[in-house]
Amino acid sequence: MSETRNSVWLLDDQLSPHAASLAHAPAISPPPVVLMIESRQGGGFMNFHKHSLVLGYAALRHRAAELTQAGYQVDYYPLSAPEKNFQQALTAHVRRNRIQILRVMQPSDYGMSRALPRLARNAGVALEWIPTNQFLTSRGEFRDWAGDQKHLLMETHYRRMRRKLGVLVDAKGKPEGGRWNFDGENRLGRREYDRQNQDLFNRLPPRPVFGPDEITREVMREVDRYFPGHPGNTGDFWLPVTRAQALVWCDHFISHHLAGFGPFEDLMLRDDPFVHHSILSPLLNIGLLEPLELAEKAVAAYEAGRVPLNSVEGFVRQIIGWREFVNGIYWLKMPGYRENNALGATRPLPGFFHTGRTEMNCLRTVLGQVRRFGYAHHIQRLMVLGNFMLLAGIDPKQAHRWFVEMFVDGYDWVMAANVFGMVLHADGGLMATKPYAASAAYIDRMSDYCQGCRFSPKIKTGPGACPYNLLYWNFFARHAERFAKNPRVSVMISTWRKKPAGEQAQILEEARTFLDSLS
Numbered sequence: 001m002s003e004t005r006n007s008v009w010l011l012d013d014q015l016s017p018h019a020a021s022l023a024h025a026p027a028i029s030p031p032p033v034v035l036m037i038e039s040r041q042g043g044g045f046m047n048f049h050k051h052s053l054v055l056g057y058a059a060l061r062h063r064a065a066e067l068t069q070a071g072y073q074v075d076y077y078p079l080s081a082p083e084k085n086f087q088q089a090l091t092a093h094v095r096r097n098r099i100q101i102l103r104v105m106q107p108s109d110y111g112m113s114r115a116l117p118r119l120a121r122n123a124g125v126a127l128e129w130i131p132t133n134q135f136l137t138s139r140g141e142f143r144d145w146a147g148d149q150k151h152l153l154m155e156t157h158y159r160r161m162r163r164k165l166g167v168l169v170d171a172k173g174k175p176e177g178g179r180w181n182f183d184g185e186n187r188l189g190r191r192e193y194d195r196q197n198q199d200l201f202n203r204l205p206p207r208p209v210f211g212p213d214e215i216t217r218e219v220m221r222e223v224d225r226y227f228p229g230h231p232g233n234t235g236d237f238w239l240p241v242t243r244a245q246a247l248v249w250c251d252h253f254i255s256h257h258l259a260g261f262g263p264f265e266d267l268m269l270r271d272d273p274f275v276h277h278s279i280l281s282p283l284l285n286i287g288l289l290e291p292l293e294l295a296e297k298a299v300a301a302y303e304a305g306r307v308p309l310n311s312v313e314g315f316v317r318q319i320i321g322w323r324e325f326v327n328g329i330y331w332l333k334m335p336g337y338r339e340n341n342a343l344g345a346t347r348p349l350p351g352f353f354h355t356g357r358t359e360m361n362c363l364r365t366v367l368g369q370v371r372r373f374g375y376a377h378h379i380q381r382l383m384v385l386g387n388f389m390l391l392a393g394i395d396p397k398q399a400h401r402w403f404v405e406m407f408v409d410g411y412d413w414v415m416a417a418n419v420f421g422m423v424l425h426a427d428g429g430l431m432a433t434k435p436y437a438a439s440a441a442y443i444d445r446m447s448d449y450c451q452g453c454r455f456s457p458k459i460k461t462g463p464g465a466c467p468y469n470l471l472y473w474n475f476f477a478r479h480a481e482r483f484a485k486n487p488r489v490s491v492m493i494s495t496w497r498k499k500p501a502g503e504q505a506q507i508l509e510e511a512r513t514f515l516d517s518l519s
Protein backbone atom coordinates (compact mmCIF):
# COMPACT_ATOMS: atom_id res chain seq x y z
CA MET A 1 0.00 0.00 0.00
CA SER A 2 1.47 3.36 -0.98
CA GLU A 3 1.95 5.94 1.80
CA THR A 4 0.03 9.24 1.84
CA ARG A 5 2.31 12.11 0.82
CA ASN A 6 1.90 15.21 3.00
CA SER A 7 3.20 18.68 2.87
CA VAL A 8 3.06 21.73 5.12
CA TRP A 9 2.78 25.14 3.49
CA LEU A 10 4.48 27.71 5.69
CA LEU A 11 3.14 31.12 4.76
CA ASP A 12 5.53 34.06 4.87
CA ASP A 13 4.14 35.32 8.20
CA GLN A 14 4.28 31.89 9.89
CA LEU A 15 7.98 31.72 10.67
CA SER A 16 7.80 30.93 14.36
CA PRO A 17 9.87 27.95 15.50
CA HIS A 18 6.74 26.86 17.34
CA ALA A 19 4.30 27.24 14.41
CA ALA A 20 1.48 24.75 15.00
CA SER A 21 1.69 23.45 11.43
CA LEU A 22 5.18 22.07 12.07
CA ALA A 23 4.54 20.88 15.61
CA HIS A 24 3.35 17.42 14.56
CA ALA A 25 5.63 17.09 11.57
CA PRO A 26 8.20 14.81 13.24
CA ALA A 27 5.47 12.28 14.07
CA ILE A 28 4.15 12.05 10.49
CA SER A 29 5.45 9.29 8.24
CA PRO A 30 6.83 9.91 5.70
CA PRO A 31 7.87 13.36 7.00
CA PRO A 32 6.03 16.21 5.27
CA VAL A 33 7.70 18.32 2.63
CA VAL A 34 7.74 21.99 3.64
CA LEU A 35 6.43 24.32 0.94
CA MET A 36 7.51 27.98 0.88
CA ILE A 37 6.48 30.42 -1.84
CA GLU A 38 7.58 33.94 -2.74
CA SER A 39 4.78 35.14 -4.96
CA ARG A 40 6.00 37.68 -7.52
CA GLN A 41 2.40 38.51 -8.33
CA GLY A 42 1.61 38.97 -4.61
CA GLY A 43 4.58 41.33 -4.12
CA GLY A 44 3.31 43.49 -6.98
CA PHE A 45 -0.34 43.27 -5.99
CA MET A 46 0.01 46.63 -4.24
CA ASN A 47 2.74 49.24 -4.11
CA PHE A 48 4.37 47.72 -1.00
CA HIS A 49 7.32 49.51 0.59
CA LYS A 50 10.57 47.81 -0.44
CA HIS A 51 11.56 47.20 3.19
CA SER A 52 8.40 45.26 3.71
CA LEU A 53 9.24 43.08 0.70
CA VAL A 54 12.87 42.60 1.73
CA LEU A 55 11.87 41.69 5.27
CA GLY A 56 9.27 39.17 4.08
CA TYR A 57 11.42 37.39 1.51
CA ALA A 58 14.71 37.52 3.44
CA ALA A 59 13.08 36.15 6.59
CA LEU A 60 11.41 33.39 4.55
CA ARG A 61 14.71 32.39 2.90
CA HIS A 62 16.55 32.34 6.21
CA ARG A 63 13.82 30.19 7.75
CA ALA A 64 14.02 27.81 4.79
CA ALA A 65 17.78 27.49 5.35
CA GLU A 66 17.21 26.71 9.04
CA LEU A 67 14.60 24.07 8.24
CA THR A 68 16.84 22.46 5.62
CA GLN A 69 19.64 22.32 8.15
CA ALA A 70 17.26 20.72 10.63
CA GLY A 71 16.62 17.91 8.14
CA TYR A 72 13.37 19.01 6.47
CA GLN A 73 12.88 18.67 2.74
CA VAL A 74 11.96 22.21 1.67
CA ASP A 75 10.35 22.91 -1.68
CA TYR A 76 11.07 26.61 -2.21
CA TYR A 77 9.73 28.87 -4.97
CA PRO A 78 11.77 32.11 -5.08
CA LEU A 79 10.83 35.34 -6.82
CA SER A 80 12.87 34.28 -9.83
CA ALA A 81 11.01 30.94 -10.25
CA PRO A 82 8.95 30.51 -13.43
CA GLU A 83 5.90 29.98 -11.18
CA LYS A 84 5.01 33.59 -10.50
CA ASN A 85 1.99 33.22 -8.23
CA PHE A 86 0.67 30.99 -5.44
CA GLN A 87 -1.49 28.90 -7.76
CA GLN A 88 1.29 28.07 -10.18
CA ALA A 89 3.77 27.27 -7.40
CA LEU A 90 1.30 25.15 -5.43
CA THR A 91 0.26 23.18 -8.50
CA ALA A 92 3.91 22.54 -9.42
CA HIS A 93 4.65 21.49 -5.83
CA VAL A 94 1.76 19.03 -5.68
CA ARG A 95 2.68 17.44 -9.03
CA ARG A 96 6.42 17.21 -8.44
CA ASN A 97 6.10 15.73 -4.98
CA ARG A 98 2.85 13.78 -5.60
CA ILE A 99 1.27 15.47 -2.56
CA GLN A 100 -2.13 14.26 -1.39
CA ILE A 101 -2.66 16.26 1.81
CA LEU A 102 -1.64 19.89 2.22
CA ARG A 103 -1.55 21.20 5.81
CA VAL A 104 -1.73 24.92 6.42
CA MET A 105 -1.94 26.86 9.66
CA GLN A 106 -4.95 29.24 9.58
CA PRO A 107 -3.74 32.43 7.87
CA SER A 108 -3.88 35.70 9.80
CA ASP A 109 -5.47 37.53 6.86
CA TYR A 110 -9.01 36.93 5.70
CA GLY A 111 -8.14 37.15 2.00
CA MET A 112 -5.66 34.28 2.20
CA SER A 113 -8.13 32.20 4.23
CA ARG A 114 -10.68 32.60 1.47
CA ALA A 115 -8.19 31.90 -1.31
CA LEU A 116 -6.60 28.75 0.09
CA PRO A 117 -9.45 26.26 -0.47
CA ARG A 118 -9.67 27.41 -4.09
CA LEU A 119 -5.90 27.17 -4.58
CA ALA A 120 -5.87 23.64 -3.13
CA ARG A 121 -8.86 22.53 -5.20
CA ASN A 122 -7.28 23.81 -8.40
CA ALA A 123 -4.03 22.05 -7.54
CA GLY A 124 -5.88 18.78 -6.86
CA VAL A 125 -4.83 18.37 -3.23
CA ALA A 126 -6.81 17.91 -0.01
CA LEU A 127 -6.49 20.84 2.38
CA GLU A 128 -6.22 20.33 6.13
CA TRP A 129 -6.37 23.37 8.42
CA ILE A 130 -4.22 23.59 11.54
CA PRO A 131 -5.58 26.07 14.14
CA THR A 132 -3.26 29.03 14.48
CA ASN A 133 -1.13 29.47 17.58
CA GLN A 134 0.13 32.95 16.60
CA PHE A 135 -2.25 34.71 18.96
CA LEU A 136 -3.10 34.32 22.62
CA THR A 137 -6.86 34.51 22.06
CA SER A 138 -8.54 32.08 19.70
CA ARG A 139 -11.14 33.44 17.29
CA GLY A 140 -13.90 31.45 19.03
CA GLU A 141 -12.86 32.66 22.47
CA PHE A 142 -13.03 36.28 21.34
CA ARG A 143 -16.41 35.72 19.72
CA ASP A 144 -17.76 34.25 22.97
CA TRP A 145 -16.40 37.21 24.93
CA ALA A 146 -17.80 39.78 22.46
CA GLY A 147 -21.27 38.19 22.57
CA ASP A 148 -23.78 40.84 21.58
CA GLN A 149 -21.97 43.83 23.12
CA LYS A 150 -22.57 46.98 21.07
CA HIS A 151 -19.24 48.58 21.91
CA LEU A 152 -16.23 46.43 22.66
CA LEU A 153 -13.94 47.76 25.36
CA MET A 154 -10.26 46.96 25.00
CA GLU A 155 -9.79 47.55 28.73
CA THR A 156 -12.21 44.77 29.69
CA HIS A 157 -10.63 42.33 27.27
CA TYR A 158 -7.16 43.27 28.48
CA ARG A 159 -7.96 42.62 32.13
CA ARG A 160 -9.39 39.26 31.19
CA MET A 161 -6.14 38.46 29.33
CA ARG A 162 -4.00 39.49 32.30
CA ARG A 163 -5.93 37.11 34.54
CA LYS A 164 -6.02 34.31 31.99
CA LEU A 165 -2.26 34.45 31.36
CA GLY A 166 -1.28 35.31 34.93
CA VAL A 167 0.61 38.42 33.77
CA LEU A 168 1.12 41.15 36.40
CA VAL A 169 -1.60 39.74 38.67
CA ASP A 170 -1.39 38.08 42.07
CA ALA A 171 -2.82 34.71 43.05
CA LYS A 172 -6.23 36.28 43.58
CA GLY A 173 -6.22 37.93 40.15
CA LYS A 174 -5.58 41.42 41.57
CA PRO A 175 -3.38 43.71 39.48
CA GLU A 176 0.25 44.30 40.39
CA GLY A 177 0.63 47.69 42.08
CA GLY A 178 -3.09 47.86 42.87
CA ARG A 179 -4.07 49.33 39.48
CA TRP A 180 -4.74 47.93 36.03
CA ASN A 181 -3.75 51.07 34.20
CA PHE A 182 -0.86 53.50 34.52
CA ASP A 183 -1.72 55.62 31.48
CA GLY A 184 -1.92 58.73 33.66
CA GLU A 185 1.86 58.47 34.23
CA ASN A 186 2.57 57.62 30.63
CA ARG A 187 1.74 60.81 28.80
CA LEU A 188 4.80 62.97 29.25
CA GLY A 189 5.39 65.41 26.45
CA ARG A 190 8.15 67.45 24.91
CA ARG A 191 8.76 69.68 27.91
CA GLU A 192 9.12 66.83 30.41
CA TYR A 193 11.38 65.03 27.96
CA ASP A 194 13.62 68.05 27.69
CA ARG A 195 13.95 68.22 31.44
CA GLN A 196 14.19 64.58 32.41
CA ASN A 197 15.40 62.50 29.60
CA GLN A 198 17.65 64.09 27.08
CA ASP A 199 20.95 63.33 28.81
CA LEU A 200 19.96 59.80 29.66
CA PHE A 201 18.72 59.21 26.14
CA ASN A 202 21.91 60.47 24.57
CA ARG A 203 23.93 57.97 26.58
CA LEU A 204 21.97 54.91 25.41
CA PRO A 205 23.79 52.51 23.08
CA PRO A 206 22.46 52.60 19.50
CA ARG A 207 20.01 49.91 18.37
CA PRO A 208 21.79 46.83 16.94
CA VAL A 209 22.65 46.88 13.24
CA PHE A 210 22.65 43.65 11.25
CA GLY A 211 24.62 44.04 8.04
CA PRO A 212 22.83 42.12 5.28
CA ASP A 213 24.34 38.69 4.58
CA GLU A 214 24.49 37.17 1.09
CA ILE A 215 20.92 35.85 1.34
CA THR A 216 19.53 39.27 2.21
CA ARG A 217 21.69 41.04 -0.38
CA GLU A 218 20.31 38.71 -3.05
CA VAL A 219 16.76 39.51 -1.93
CA MET A 220 17.54 43.24 -2.07
CA ARG A 221 18.77 42.90 -5.67
CA GLU A 222 15.67 40.92 -6.65
CA VAL A 223 13.29 43.38 -4.99
CA ASP A 224 14.95 46.18 -6.97
CA ARG A 225 14.67 44.12 -10.15
CA TYR A 226 11.05 42.98 -9.81
CA PHE A 227 9.53 45.95 -7.95
CA PRO A 228 11.52 48.98 -9.17
CA GLY A 229 8.79 51.60 -8.72
CA HIS A 230 7.88 50.70 -5.14
CA PRO A 231 8.58 53.24 -2.37
CA GLY A 232 11.67 52.99 -0.21
CA ASN A 233 15.31 52.20 -0.87
CA THR A 234 16.61 48.65 -0.37
CA GLY A 235 20.05 50.06 0.53
CA ASP A 236 18.55 51.50 3.74
CA PHE A 237 17.14 48.16 4.90
CA TRP A 238 17.49 48.04 8.68
CA LEU A 239 15.51 45.19 10.26
CA PRO A 240 16.40 41.77 11.70
CA VAL A 241 15.57 38.85 9.41
CA THR A 242 16.16 35.80 11.64
CA ARG A 243 14.86 34.75 15.02
CA ALA A 244 18.37 35.01 16.51
CA GLN A 245 18.64 38.63 15.33
CA ALA A 246 15.10 39.37 16.47
CA LEU A 247 15.96 38.17 19.98
CA VAL A 248 19.01 40.47 20.09
CA TRP A 249 16.79 43.37 18.90
CA CYS A 250 14.19 42.57 21.54
CA ASP A 251 16.73 42.24 24.38
CA HIS A 252 18.21 45.61 23.42
CA PHE A 253 14.76 47.16 23.75
CA ILE A 254 14.13 45.53 27.13
CA SER A 255 17.56 46.54 28.48
CA HIS A 256 17.71 50.10 27.17
CA HIS A 257 14.32 51.43 26.09
CA LEU A 258 11.61 49.70 28.09
CA ALA A 259 12.15 51.97 31.11
CA GLY A 260 11.48 55.04 28.96
CA PHE A 261 8.72 53.38 26.93
CA GLY A 262 5.94 54.09 29.44
CA PRO A 263 6.47 57.76 30.28
CA PHE A 264 7.41 58.73 26.71
CA GLU A 265 5.00 56.48 24.84
CA ASP A 266 3.22 59.47 23.26
CA LEU A 267 6.27 61.63 22.56
CA MET A 268 7.18 62.50 18.96
CA LEU A 269 10.59 63.88 18.00
CA ARG A 270 11.79 65.31 14.71
CA ASP A 271 15.23 63.70 14.91
CA ASP A 272 14.24 60.37 16.41
CA PRO A 273 11.38 58.47 14.78
CA PHE A 274 11.56 55.68 17.37
CA VAL A 275 11.99 57.41 20.76
CA HIS A 276 11.62 54.46 23.20
CA HIS A 277 9.31 52.32 21.07
CA SER A 278 10.19 48.68 20.57
CA ILE A 279 9.95 48.27 16.75
CA LEU A 280 8.87 44.71 17.41
CA SER A 281 5.62 44.64 15.39
CA PRO A 282 7.23 43.65 12.06
CA LEU A 283 8.97 40.73 13.78
CA LEU A 284 5.97 39.66 15.83
CA ASN A 285 3.69 39.76 12.83
CA ILE A 286 5.80 37.29 10.85
CA GLY A 287 6.43 34.99 13.80
CA LEU A 288 10.13 35.70 14.49
CA LEU A 289 9.00 36.69 17.99
CA GLU A 290 6.00 35.55 19.99
CA PRO A 291 3.66 37.72 22.06
CA LEU A 292 3.79 35.81 25.33
CA GLU A 293 7.58 35.63 25.38
CA LEU A 294 7.74 39.43 24.97
CA ALA A 295 5.32 40.03 27.82
CA GLU A 296 7.27 37.59 30.01
CA LYS A 297 10.61 39.22 29.22
CA ALA A 298 9.20 42.62 30.14
CA VAL A 299 7.73 41.32 33.40
CA ALA A 300 11.05 39.61 34.25
CA ALA A 301 12.84 42.96 33.82
CA TYR A 302 10.32 44.54 36.21
CA GLU A 303 10.69 41.74 38.76
CA ALA A 304 14.47 42.17 38.61
CA GLY A 305 13.96 45.84 39.50
CA ARG A 306 15.31 47.09 36.17
CA VAL A 307 12.20 48.86 34.86
CA PRO A 308 9.30 50.63 36.54
CA LEU A 309 5.80 49.18 36.66
CA ASN A 310 4.20 51.96 34.58
CA SER A 311 6.50 51.11 31.65
CA VAL A 312 6.03 47.36 31.87
CA GLU A 313 2.27 47.64 32.26
CA GLY A 314 2.14 50.03 29.27
CA PHE A 315 4.09 47.60 27.11
CA VAL A 316 2.16 44.50 28.24
CA ARG A 317 -1.09 46.38 27.52
CA GLN A 318 0.02 46.87 23.87
CA ILE A 319 1.06 43.26 23.37
CA ILE A 320 -1.58 41.17 25.15
CA GLY A 321 -4.20 43.94 25.13
CA TRP A 322 -4.38 45.99 21.95
CA ARG A 323 -2.78 43.49 19.60
CA GLU A 324 -5.09 40.66 20.59
CA PHE A 325 -8.08 42.99 20.63
CA VAL A 326 -7.64 44.28 17.05
CA ASN A 327 -7.11 40.73 15.81
CA GLY A 328 -10.26 39.61 17.61
CA ILE A 329 -12.32 42.41 16.07
CA TYR A 330 -11.01 41.61 12.61
CA TRP A 331 -12.08 37.97 12.77
CA LEU A 332 -15.34 38.85 14.45
CA LYS A 333 -16.36 41.35 11.79
CA MET A 334 -14.83 40.17 8.52
CA PRO A 335 -16.03 40.09 5.81
CA GLY A 336 -17.66 43.45 5.71
CA TYR A 337 -15.59 45.34 8.26
CA ARG A 338 -13.62 47.09 5.52
CA GLU A 339 -16.88 48.25 3.90
CA ASN A 340 -17.74 50.45 6.90
CA ASN A 341 -17.85 54.19 6.39
CA ALA A 342 -20.02 55.48 9.23
CA LEU A 343 -18.89 59.10 8.83
CA GLY A 344 -19.48 59.10 5.08
CA ALA A 345 -15.87 60.11 4.32
CA THR A 346 -15.16 60.30 0.59
CA ARG A 347 -12.23 62.67 0.06
CA PRO A 348 -9.36 61.12 -1.96
CA LEU A 349 -6.02 60.74 -0.18
CA PRO A 350 -3.95 63.87 -0.95
CA GLY A 351 -0.93 63.30 -3.19
CA PHE A 352 1.48 64.52 -0.51
CA PHE A 353 1.00 61.25 1.37
CA HIS A 354 3.12 59.79 -1.42
CA THR A 355 5.47 62.68 -2.19
CA GLY A 356 5.86 64.12 1.33
CA ARG A 357 5.48 67.62 -0.15
CA THR A 358 3.48 69.65 2.34
CA GLU A 359 4.19 72.73 4.40
CA MET A 360 2.79 71.09 7.51
CA ASN A 361 5.90 70.24 9.47
CA CYS A 362 4.40 67.38 11.48
CA LEU A 363 3.07 65.59 8.41
CA ARG A 364 6.20 66.28 6.35
CA THR A 365 8.43 64.89 9.10
CA VAL A 366 6.42 61.74 9.71
CA LEU A 367 5.85 61.07 6.01
CA GLY A 368 9.60 61.39 5.41
CA GLN A 369 10.26 58.83 8.14
CA VAL A 370 7.65 56.47 6.75
CA ARG A 371 9.15 56.70 3.28
CA ARG A 372 12.62 56.00 4.65
CA PHE A 373 11.89 53.29 7.25
CA GLY A 374 8.39 52.00 6.47
CA TYR A 375 7.71 52.81 10.11
CA ALA A 376 6.12 55.42 12.34
CA HIS A 377 5.33 54.84 15.99
CA HIS A 378 1.80 54.53 17.28
CA ILE A 379 1.16 58.16 18.18
CA GLN A 380 2.57 59.37 14.88
CA ARG A 381 0.18 56.96 13.10
CA LEU A 382 -2.81 57.85 15.25
CA MET A 383 -2.45 61.53 16.08
CA VAL A 384 -0.57 62.95 13.08
CA LEU A 385 -1.34 60.78 10.03
CA GLY A 386 -4.62 59.27 11.21
CA ASN A 387 -5.89 62.43 12.88
CA PHE A 388 -5.36 64.35 9.65
CA MET A 389 -7.20 61.65 7.65
CA LEU A 390 -10.10 61.67 10.11
CA LEU A 391 -10.45 65.46 10.22
CA ALA A 392 -10.08 65.81 6.45
CA GLY A 393 -12.66 63.06 5.81
CA ILE A 394 -10.40 60.78 3.78
CA ASP A 395 -12.07 57.76 2.18
CA PRO A 396 -11.35 54.84 4.60
CA LYS A 397 -10.47 52.41 1.80
CA GLN A 398 -7.83 54.77 0.41
CA ALA A 399 -6.43 55.39 3.90
CA HIS A 400 -6.28 51.66 4.62
CA ARG A 401 -4.55 50.92 1.33
CA TRP A 402 -1.91 53.59 1.95
CA PHE A 403 -1.11 52.24 5.42
CA VAL A 404 -0.92 48.63 4.18
CA GLU A 405 1.41 49.65 1.38
CA MET A 406 3.75 51.90 3.33
CA PHE A 407 4.38 50.07 6.60
CA VAL A 408 6.78 47.21 7.31
CA ASP A 409 4.28 45.71 9.75
CA GLY A 410 1.27 46.32 7.50
CA TYR A 411 -1.01 43.31 7.49
CA ASP A 412 -4.72 43.43 6.82
CA TRP A 413 -5.68 41.77 10.15
CA VAL A 414 -4.03 44.56 12.12
CA MET A 415 -4.58 47.51 9.79
CA ALA A 416 -8.32 46.99 9.41
CA ALA A 417 -9.37 47.64 13.01
CA ASN A 418 -6.68 50.27 13.54
CA VAL A 419 -7.58 52.26 10.43
CA PHE A 420 -11.34 51.71 10.06
CA GLY A 421 -12.00 51.53 13.80
CA MET A 422 -9.46 53.42 15.86
CA VAL A 423 -8.40 56.11 13.41
CA LEU A 424 -11.38 56.83 11.17
CA HIS A 425 -14.30 55.81 13.38
CA ALA A 426 -15.69 54.22 10.23
CA ASP A 427 -17.15 51.31 12.23
CA GLY A 428 -19.43 53.75 14.04
CA GLY A 429 -17.68 53.34 17.39
CA LEU A 430 -17.53 49.54 17.71
CA MET A 431 -13.90 49.56 18.85
CA ALA A 432 -13.31 53.14 19.98
CA THR A 433 -15.93 54.90 22.05
CA LYS A 434 -14.86 58.32 20.71
CA PRO A 435 -13.13 59.59 17.59
CA TYR A 436 -9.41 60.32 18.14
CA ALA A 437 -9.75 63.89 16.89
CA ALA A 438 -7.24 66.44 18.14
CA SER A 439 -6.31 70.02 17.37
CA ALA A 440 -2.75 71.36 17.00
CA ALA A 441 -2.44 71.82 20.78
CA TYR A 442 -2.02 68.07 21.22
CA ILE A 443 0.70 67.80 18.57
CA ASP A 444 2.47 70.82 20.04
CA ARG A 445 2.41 69.34 23.55
CA MET A 446 3.65 65.91 22.50
CA SER A 447 6.22 66.82 19.82
CA ASP A 448 8.81 69.32 18.65
CA TYR A 449 7.24 69.55 15.18
CA CYS A 450 5.51 72.90 15.63
CA GLN A 451 8.75 74.73 16.34
CA GLY A 452 9.78 76.15 12.99
CA CYS A 453 6.55 75.20 11.19
CA ARG A 454 5.13 77.75 8.78
CA PHE A 455 1.82 77.45 10.70
CA SER A 456 1.27 78.14 14.36
CA PRO A 457 -0.52 75.73 16.71
CA LYS A 458 -1.75 78.73 18.69
CA ILE A 459 -3.45 80.52 15.79
CA LYS A 460 -7.04 79.35 15.28
CA THR A 461 -8.10 81.35 12.20
CA GLY A 462 -6.57 83.77 9.72
CA PRO A 463 -2.99 83.91 8.42
CA GLY A 464 -0.72 81.24 9.93
CA ALA A 465 -3.60 79.26 11.46
CA CYS A 466 -2.70 75.59 11.81
CA PRO A 467 -4.87 73.48 9.48
CA TYR A 468 -5.46 70.97 12.30
CA ASN A 469 -7.24 73.74 14.25
CA LEU A 470 -9.51 74.60 11.33
CA LEU A 471 -10.24 70.98 10.50
CA TYR A 472 -10.87 70.07 14.13
CA TRP A 473 -13.85 72.42 14.52
CA ASN A 474 -14.99 71.72 11.00
CA PHE A 475 -15.12 68.01 11.93
CA PHE A 476 -17.25 68.56 15.02
CA ALA A 477 -19.50 70.97 13.16
CA ARG A 478 -20.02 68.37 10.43
CA HIS A 479 -20.75 65.54 12.86
CA ALA A 480 -22.47 67.52 15.63
CA GLU A 481 -25.65 65.45 15.47
CA ARG A 482 -23.83 62.14 15.70
CA PHE A 483 -21.58 63.08 18.63
CA ALA A 484 -23.84 65.40 20.65
CA LYS A 485 -24.94 62.52 22.86
CA ASN A 486 -21.53 60.89 23.17
CA PRO A 487 -20.41 61.67 26.75
CA ARG A 488 -16.73 61.55 25.76
CA VAL A 489 -16.96 64.31 23.13
CA SER A 490 -20.28 66.08 23.70
CA VAL A 491 -18.42 68.94 25.38
CA MET A 492 -16.73 69.72 22.06
CA ILE A 493 -20.09 69.95 20.37
CA SER A 494 -21.43 72.36 23.00
CA THR A 495 -18.24 74.44 22.77
CA TRP A 496 -18.69 74.63 19.01
CA ARG A 497 -22.33 75.56 19.33
CA LYS A 498 -21.50 78.36 21.76
CA LYS A 499 -19.03 80.03 19.42
CA PRO A 500 -20.26 83.30 17.86
CA ALA A 501 -21.79 82.83 14.42
CA GLY A 502 -19.10 85.01 12.79
CA GLU A 503 -16.29 82.85 14.21
CA GLN A 504 -18.05 79.68 13.15
CA ALA A 505 -18.48 81.00 9.61
CA GLN A 506 -14.83 82.01 9.40
CA ILE A 507 -13.60 78.59 10.61
CA LEU A 508 -15.85 76.74 8.18
CA GLU A 509 -14.84 78.96 5.26
CA GLU A 510 -11.10 78.65 5.95
CA ALA A 511 -11.42 74.88 6.46
CA ARG A 512 -13.24 74.61 3.14
CA THR A 513 -10.54 76.60 1.34
CA PHE A 514 -7.86 74.39 2.88
CA LEU A 515 -9.68 71.18 1.96
CA ASP A 516 -10.25 72.41 -1.59
CA SER A 517 -6.51 73.02 -1.89
CA LEU A 518 -5.85 69.31 -1.25
CA SER A 519 -7.37 68.12 -4.49
Ligand code: FAD
Pocket (backbone or CB within 6 Å): 276, 277, 278, 279, 280, 281, 282, 284, 285, 315, 318, 319, 322, 323, 324, 326, 376, 377, 378, 379, 381, 382, 386, 403, 407, 409, 410, 411, 414, 415, 418, 419, 422, 423
Ligand atom coordinates in the same frame (compact mmCIF):
# COMPACT_ATOMS: atom_id res chain seq x y z
P1 FAD B 1 5.37 49.65 20.42
O1 FAD B 1 4.82 51.00 20.64
O2 FAD B 1 6.71 49.37 20.97
O3 FAD B 1 4.29 48.62 21.01
C1 FAD B 1 4.62 47.27 21.29
C2 FAD B 1 3.78 46.32 20.47
O4 FAD B 1 2.42 46.40 20.83
C3 FAD B 1 3.80 46.54 18.98
O5 FAD B 1 4.96 45.97 18.42
C4 FAD B 1 2.53 45.86 18.52
O6 FAD B 1 2.75 44.49 18.30
C5 FAD B 1 1.61 46.01 19.72
N1 FAD B 1 0.61 47.06 19.49
C6 FAD B 1 0.56 48.28 20.06
N2 FAD B 1 -0.54 48.94 19.69
C7 FAD B 1 -1.20 48.14 18.85
C8 FAD B 1 -2.41 48.27 18.10
N3 FAD B 1 -3.17 49.38 18.16
N4 FAD B 1 -2.75 47.27 17.30
C9 FAD B 1 -2.01 46.15 17.21
N5 FAD B 1 -0.86 45.97 17.90
C10 FAD B 1 -0.47 46.95 18.71
N6 FAD B 1 0.43 47.54 14.10
C11 FAD B 1 0.89 46.53 13.35
O7 FAD B 1 1.50 45.59 13.87
N7 FAD B 1 0.70 46.51 12.01
C12 FAD B 1 0.05 47.48 11.38
O8 FAD B 1 -0.13 47.40 10.18
C13 FAD B 1 -0.44 48.58 12.14
N8 FAD B 1 -1.09 49.61 11.56
C14 FAD B 1 -1.55 50.65 12.31
C15 FAD B 1 -2.19 51.69 11.65
C16 FAD B 1 -2.69 52.74 12.38
C17 FAD B 1 -3.40 53.84 11.67
C18 FAD B 1 -2.53 52.76 13.78
C19 FAD B 1 -3.06 53.90 14.57
C20 FAD B 1 -1.87 51.74 14.42
C21 FAD B 1 -1.37 50.67 13.69
N9 FAD B 1 -0.69 49.60 14.29
C22 FAD B 1 -0.23 48.57 13.53
C23 FAD B 1 -0.57 49.53 15.75
C24 FAD B 1 0.70 50.18 16.33
O9 FAD B 1 0.75 51.51 15.92
C25 FAD B 1 1.95 49.44 15.89
O10 FAD B 1 1.86 48.09 16.28
C26 FAD B 1 3.18 50.02 16.56
O11 FAD B 1 3.30 51.38 16.29
C27 FAD B 1 4.39 49.27 16.05
O12 FAD B 1 5.56 49.86 16.52
P2 FAD B 1 6.37 49.24 17.73
O13 FAD B 1 6.63 47.80 17.48
O14 FAD B 1 7.55 50.13 17.95
O15 FAD B 1 5.30 49.33 18.88
Ligand code: SF4
Pocket (backbone or CB within 6 Å): 359, 360, 361, 362, 363, 440, 443, 444, 449, 450, 451, 453, 454, 455, 456, 457, 466, 467, 468
Ligand atom coordinates in the same frame (compact mmCIF):
# COMPACT_ATOMS: atom_id res chain seq x y z
FE1 SF4 C 1 1.62 70.41 12.42
FE2 SF4 C 1 0.13 72.56 12.87
FE3 SF4 C 1 2.22 72.05 14.44
FE4 SF4 C 1 2.59 72.82 11.91
S1 SF4 C 1 1.64 74.01 13.56
S2 SF4 C 1 3.64 71.17 12.95
S3 SF4 C 1 0.88 71.84 10.88
S4 SF4 C 1 0.38 70.81 14.24
